[in-house]
Amino acid sequence: MTGTTLPGSTRRLPGRRATRRPGTSTTGRVVRLVVAALVGLAFIAPLYWVFVTSTLNTSQAYSFSWASLVPHPNFSNYDRAWHMAPWERFFTNTIFIAVCTVVLALLTSLLAGFAFSVMRFRGRGALFGLVLSVMMVPQSVLLIPDYIIAQHLHLLNTYWIQILPFGASVFGIFLVRQFFLNVPKELFEAAELDGCGPLRILFWVGLPMVRPALLVLGLNVLMGSWNAFLWPYVMTSSNAVRPIEVGLSVFSSTNGTDYTGLCASVSFTTIPVLVVFLLLQKQFITGAFSAAGGVRG
Amino acid sequence: MSVAARRPRRAMNSPIAYFFVLPALVIFFVFTIAPTLYTAFISLFNWNPLNISQSKFIGLSNYKNAFAGQANPSFWDTAKTSAYFVVAMVVLGPLLALLIALLLQRGGRLMSAARTATFLPNVTPLVATSLVWMWIFNGQFGLANQVLKVFGIGGPNWLESNTWAMPVVIFVSLWHELGFIAIIILGGLTTMSSELSEAAKVDGCNVFQEFIHITLPQLRPVMFFVVVISTISSLQAFTQFYTMTQGNFGTSTLSYEIYYQAFVVYHTGYAAALAIVLLVITAVLSILQFVLNRTRD
Numbered sequence: 001m002t003g004t005t006l007p008g009s010t011r012r013l014p015g016r017r018a019t020r021r022p023g024t025s026t027t028g029r030v031v032r033l034v035v036a037a038l039v040g041l042a043f044i045a046p047l048y049w050v051f052v053t054s055t056l057n058t059s060q061a062y063s064f065s066w067a068s069l070v071p072h073p074n075f076s077n078y079d080r081a082w083h084m085a086p087w088e089r090f091f092t093n094t095i096f097i098a099v100c101t102v103v104l105a106l107l108t109s110l111l112a113g114f115a116f117s118v119m120r121f122r123g124r125g126a127l128f129g130l131v132l133s134v135m136m137v138p139q140s141v142l143l144i145p146d147y148i149i150a151q152h153l154h155l156l157n158t159y160w161i162q163i164l165p166f167g168a169s170v171f172g173i174f175l176v177r178q179f180f181l182n183v184p185k186e187l188f189e190a191a192e193l194d195g196c197g198p199l200r201i202l203f204w205v206g207l208p209m210v211r212p213a214l215l216v217l218g219l220n221v222l223m224g225s226w227n228a229f230l231w232p233y234v235m236t237s238s239n240a241v242r243p244i245e246v247g248l249s250v251f252s253s254t255n256g257t258d259y260t261g262l263c264a265s266v267s268f269t270t271i272p273v274l275v276v277f278l279l280l281q282k283q284f285i286t287g288a289f290s291a292a293g294g295v296r297g
Numbered sequence: 298m299s300v301a302a303r304r305p306r307r308a309m310n311s312p313i314a315y316f317f318v319l320p321a322l323v324i325f326f327v328f329t330i331a332p333t334l335y336t337a338f339i340s341l342f343n344w345n346p347l348n349i350s351q352s353k354f355i356g357l358s359n360y361k362n363a364f365a366g367q368a369n370p371s372f373w374d375t376a377k378t379s380a381y382f383v384v385a386m387v388v389l390g391p392l393l394a395l396l397i398a399l400l401l402q403r404g405g406r407l408m409s410a411a412r413t414a415t416f417l418p419n420v421t422p423l424v425a426t427s428l429v430w431m432w433i434f435n436g437q438f439g440l441a442n443q444v445l446k447v448f449g450i451g452g453p454n455w456l457e458s459n460t461w462a463m464p465v466v467i468f469v470s471l472w473h474e475l476g477f478i479a480i481i482i483l484g485g486l487t488t489m490s491s492e493l494s495e496a497a498k499v500d501g502c503n504v505f506q507e508f509i510h511i512t513l514p515q516l517r518p519v520m521f522f523v524v525v526i527s528t529i530s531s532l533q534a535f536t537q538f539y540t541m542t543q544g545n546f547g548t549s550t551l552s553y554e555i556y557y558q559a560f561v562v563y564h565t566g567y568a569a570a571l572a573i574v575l576l577v578i579t580a581v582l583s584i585l586q587f588v589l590n591r592t593r594d
Contacts, residue, residue, distance in 0.1 A: 111318070
């Protein structure tokens with residue numbers, strides 16, 4: 001991790017004094033940087049520790065020593081853990097579910113967000129209020145009735161029950177709507193006068209304008225899908241359709257004493273998430289702002 | 298005038314708008330709106346999940362049982378446990394996140410790396426990271442107790458202790474959420490007026506006075522908002538409880554109890570009543586948040 005090399009870089013700082021805010025002392029700045037580095041390291045240390053444990057053999061893992069603070073070139077735990085559960089299946093299921101959910105959620109949000117912002121129709125305000133009210137219902141309230149409904153629709157233990165309920169997103173509709181509200185009306189009016197229909201206006205004029213919103217939304221839905229646990233855990237019972245986190249949870253309850261194997265499986269299921277995060281940090285932060293700020297685009 | 302009258306039918310007034318909002322509305326109706334009403338319906342029954350036609354209408358008895366504390370575990374114990382968790386998260390979360398945000402608000406590569414590091418836990422899947430912390434807080438081999446041993450302290454078996462299980466879950470949840478809250482607060486800090494703090498400096502305020510009289514009042518809407526979303530999200534927390542304690546050792550919160558009553562002991566009607574109680578609490582908080590959002594803009 002990059003964090004490990006960071007404290008050393010504080011030494012170069014006095015040379016950059018001119019760019020700093022006036023009125024703060026050099027010692028103050030150095031102390032602040034050291035504390036910042038320590039806080040940052042504290043947050044990633046647990047993940048580092050599990051990664052290190054995943055490369056130790058059993059006796060090293062059970063008896064702490066300074067040598068067990070650095071990773072060893074030993075991947076036997078990965079090899080063992082990988083063969084103890086159908087991980088390929090779990091990964092494939094997760095990716096399939098996540099991609100379908102993202103595509104569906106993008107499509108429904110784009111259409112509804114466009115209609116709720118640019119188009120005019122009777123009942124627009126009331127329907128939009130209805131959409132907002134959906135946001136208030138916590139997932140644990142829906143678990144019981146959705147389980148019964150899924151049972152009746154024969155959707156239990158399928159991909160569908162893991163995709164469809166998340167195929168529409170209040171956050172997504174809100175985000176897309178907010179973006180469209182910021183696009184100058186004249187653009188749509190011009191297309192309208194040229195005789196374009198609503199669908200053409202949406203895809204030719206609107207879509208290019210809201211691409212950043214779609215990226216943020218797609219990422220949000222993707223992560224939600226990858227990290228989902230309670231819902232798929234209750235709604236599915238067979239490994240054939242279960243996603244990665246449910247697989248990991250079941251794996252941990254049946255192999256709870258194989259700590260090194262467990263650490264390996266935690267590592268190989270979490271590293272993909274971390275890679276996506278490190279590559280797309282900016283979008284994640286925008287996503288956090290818009291998810292929280294509710295909504296100001 | 299005659300030009301306006303001959304204008305072609307406006308695309309943006311087309312009733313196609315209804316088809317645009319339909320897919321999202323159908324999904325919300327089938328998986329959220331109808332199920333919410335269904336939950337209220339189920340909560341009035343002694344529900345038989347194996348044979349629904351054998352369910353008996355019992356009016357408000359499930360609610361009466363809950364509020365009279367007659368179920369096992371008692372609703373009031375569950376409420377107390379939830380309150381313990383929610384209050385701890387809502388007091389410590391925004392407070393620590395504020396400190397982190399103030400520490401990391403400066404520019405520079407180290408600062409930005411530290412911000413990334415604190416935000417990183419928030420994107421990791423909770424099943425995986427709960428396992429990470431279970432390994433660290435393992436009574437026999439965990440890092441926490443190995444470190445305590447160096448200081449001659451024999452650490453407890455953290456997650457199997459009535460005293461320590463909840464504090465550990467709170468600690469882990471804070472680790473997961475702090476970065477997210479800090480990002481929101483950082484957003485608030487960047488939009489603050491720098492003129493005011495310049496003026497304060499001219500008037501001879503020290504850093505602490507500037508924070509109390511200038512920064513904090515401007516941050517108040519953001520902090521209030523962060524408190525509301527922390528309350529809602531900690532009321533709904535489930536995965537860390539399921540993974541780390543299975544609701545044992547004084548950690549059975551309302552959300553965990555809904556799952557347990559419905560899907561482990563099959564007291565579906567009672568679980569539905571608990572779900573409605575949770576829904577009411579969440580709805581009140583969501584409306585509060587919405588109103589706050591309105592006044593903030």
